[in-house]
Amino acid sequence: MCTFAFMKKLYIETYGCQMNFADSEVVAAILKDMFEVTKEVEEADLVLINTCSIREKAEQRIHKRLQELESLKRRHHGMQVGLLGCMAERMKEELLQTEPVLDFIAGPDAYRSLPQLIADSRNQGPRFNVMLSEEETYEDIIPVRYDVNGVSAYVSIMRGCNNFCSYCVVPYTRGRERSRSPKTILGEVEQLLRDGFKEVTLLGQNVNSYHWEDDRVGEMTFAKLMAAVADLSPDLRVRFATSHPKDISDELIETIARYDNICKYIHLPVQSGSDAVLKRMNRSYTRDYYMGRVRKIKELMPDCAISTDIIAGFCGETLEDHQQTLEVMREVGYEYAYMFKYSERGGTLSAKRYADDVPDEEKTRRLEEIIALQGELSLVSNQRDLGKTFRVLVEGASKRSADYLYGRNSQNKVIIFPKGNHQIGEYIDVAVKDCTAATLFGD
Ligand code: SAH
Numbered sequence: 001m002c003t004f005a006f007m008k009k010l011y012i013e014t015y016g017c018q019m020n021f022a023d024s025e026v027v028a029a030i031l032k033d034m035f036e037v038t039k040e041v042e043e044a045d046l047v048l049i050n051t052c053s054i055r056e057k058a059e060q061r062i063h064k065r066l067q068e069l070e071s072l073k074r075r076h077h078g079m080q081v082g083l084l085g086c087m088a089e090r091m092k093e094e095l096l097q098t099e100p101v102l103d104f105i106a107g108p109d110a111y112r113s114l115p116q117l118i119a120d121s122r123n124q125g126p127r128f129n130v131m132l133s134e135e136e137t138y139e140d141i142i143p144v145r146y147d148v149n150g151v152s153a154y155v156s157i158m159r160g161c162n163n164f165c166s167y168c169v170v171p172y173t174r175g176r177e178r179s180r181s182p183k184t185i186l187g188e189v190e191q192l193l194r195d196g197f198k199e200v201t202l203l204g205q206n207v208n209s210y211h212w213e214d215d216r217v218g219e220m221t222f223a224k225l226m227a228a229v230a231d232l233s234p235d236l237r238v239r240f241a242t243s244h245p246k247d248i249s250d251e252l253i254e255t256i257a258r259y260d261n262i263c264k265y266i267h268l269p270v271q272s273g274s275d276a277v278l279k280r281m282n283r284s285y286t287r288d289y290y291m292g293r294v295r296k297i298k299e300l301m302p303d304c305a306i307s308t309d310i311i312a313g314f315c316g317e318t319l320e321d322h323q324q325t326l327e328v329m330r331e332v333g334y335e336y337a338y339m340f341k342y343s344e345r346g347g348t349l350s351a352k353r354y355a356d357d358v359p360d361e362e363k364t365r366r367l368e369e370i371i372a373l374q375g376e377l378s379l380v381s382n383q384r385d386l387g388k389t390f391r392v393l394v395e396g397a398s399k400r401s402a403d404y405l406y407g408r409n410s411q412n413k414v415i416i417f418p419k420g421n422h423q424i425g426e427y428i429d430v431a432v433k434d435c436t437a438a439t440l441f442g443d
Pocket residue numbers: 054055167168169170204205206242243244269271309310311340341342343344345
């Protein structure tokens with residue numbers, strides 16, 4: 001990246017999922033001839049907030065942050081503030097009225113127009129571009145990895161989502177599903193390898209529905225793509241997120257099992273353990289089908305870690321439904337879970353069709369039960385690892401002490417161990433001596 005003294009400074013703050021973090025790197029790349037990235041918001045000429053709409057709380061946080069930026073902007077003459085991401089797409093130009101701090105807003109498929117939006121809003125007042133595209137994948141853009149450890153990077157392989165789970169805004173904020181060409185994906189990973197990276201996470205809202213077909217490569221499924229990435233180097237670790245249970249094929253599970261360097265960790269969001277709730281959620285699988293997939297994974301890879309997403313208190317969820325969710329959690333024995341209270345989002349199918357009828361205190365109570373159970377399951381899973389030795393990719397210094405490093409094993413568990421002479425980016429074998437529900441400690 002150029003760092004000429006006259007270059008203006010760009011500060012990017014990112015909320016939401018990994019896709020948003022990957023997009024912020026694309027944005028930094030689109031603006032790299034005009035701005036260099038700074039970590040100090042106070043010195044920025046341009047502040048970009050890449051937003052998330054997934055739950056109401058996520059949006060409230062952004063509104064609060066925009067208020068803080070308003071006073072900063074008053075003190076900093078000439079500063080511009082732009083809002084990107086899912087909230088831009090969901091609320092569109094209305095945001096320019098309700099949030100006067102904003103100079104422009106750009107939806108997830110409109111980032112190529114940022115230089116224009118920046119210039120036009122400076123000269124002519126607030127601007128927006130929230131056009132969604134059926135083709136945009138930003139595939140020719142080499143992301144500027146401004147905030148990574150030099151070891152592990154995200155690689156976007158698809159955008160959008162066609163699943164329309166009834167509670168979810170993503171199909172509306174990110175538009176239709178589209179896959180990026182294998183050629184540009186493999187090219188990006190090769191470049192990362194040359195730059196010394198040791199791990200890539202292939203990203204999409206639903207990576208296992210990745211699909212590409214052309215005369216040169218024929219038909220490319222996600223399993224084939226992942227194998228092609230894993231074949232680039234045995235020293236490269238390959239991860240992926242997120243998988244929809246409906247698309248986790250035998251071919252994919254077999255591919256993960258076959259490759260040593262594809263991590264034995266699958267994030268497989270279940271959302272609920274009740275068939276009635278899953279149906280209203282439009283998840284297109286039953287509890288039985290889901291458990292069948294889990295059994296297949298464990299049969300081929302007994303050491304594979306599985307994590308999940310769970311929504312507590314969805315429309316019409318009874319106590320019995322909630323109990324079934326707890327049952328599934330115990331049955332799978334998840335290593336980790338992301339757990340949420342249902343938050344009604346305007347415009348989604350569930351907002352139109354079903355009453356948000358579980359009272360908030362009851363949602364909280366169910367969520368707390370789910371969190372407590374997951375705490376137990378994570379602890380049990382970590383205790384099972386005591387005495388085992390894992391290959392760990394060293395990612396950085398431990399936050400607790402400069403004498404310790406941390407890394408993750410194939411199962412995505414964080415392990416902390418004494419620094420010794422080890423370097424970030426090295427693979428080392430660590431014996432696990434102690435644990436909490438969140439972390440393993442080793443030697
Ligand atoms: N594409 C991913 C999920 C992306 S959103 C997948 O399908 O697995 C991440 C998680 O947020 C979802 O899995 C779901 O558990 C949660 N979520 C989405 N919409 C929500 C809502 N309206 N209220 C509460 N949680 C929600």
